[in-house]
Amino acid sequence: MKIKPTNDNLLVEPNHSKQKAGKIYMPDTVKSNTKAGKVLAVGELAQHVQEGDTIVYRSGIKLKDNNLIVKRVDVVAVIGRSNG
Numbered sequence: 001m002k003i004k005p006t007n008d009n010l011l012v013e014p015n016h017s018k019q020k021a022g023k024i025y026m027p028d029t030v031k032s033n034t035k036a037g038k039v040l041a042v043g044e045l046a047q048h049v050q051e052g053d054t055i056v057y058r059s060g061i062k063l064k065d066n067n068l069i070v071k072r073v074d075v076v077a078v079i080g081r082s083n084g
Contacts, residue, residue: 003063004041008072010049011041012060035060036079037068046072054080 005011014037039053049055049072056076060068 003067003069005043005046005069007043008045008047009043010039010046010055010070010072010075012037012055012057012068012070013040014060014066014068015054037070040067043072049075049078050081053078 003011014035035058036054036056039049039051039055042049042051055070055078057068057070058074058076060070060074062068
């Protein structure tokens with residue numbers, strides 16, 4: 001099933017790495033509140049984020065396939081820009 005987020009939502013594949021988000025080291029105190037993942041799809045109102053970007057985010061809604069729907073407001077940083 002193909003999922004297309006609406007409005008300012010993002011479809012994100014979480015990065016299950018315990019120590020790094022992209023090339024940024026995340027200490028334990030930060031890891032408990034933020035997570036990293038790859039953006040798979042972007043809603044039509046989401047700005048400054050593209051498919052393929054690696055982002056750090058606060059929270060999201062978990063889907064059956066373990067991907068997440070993340071609101072744009074919960075994106076803390078874009079740490080890896082896609083080249084597309």
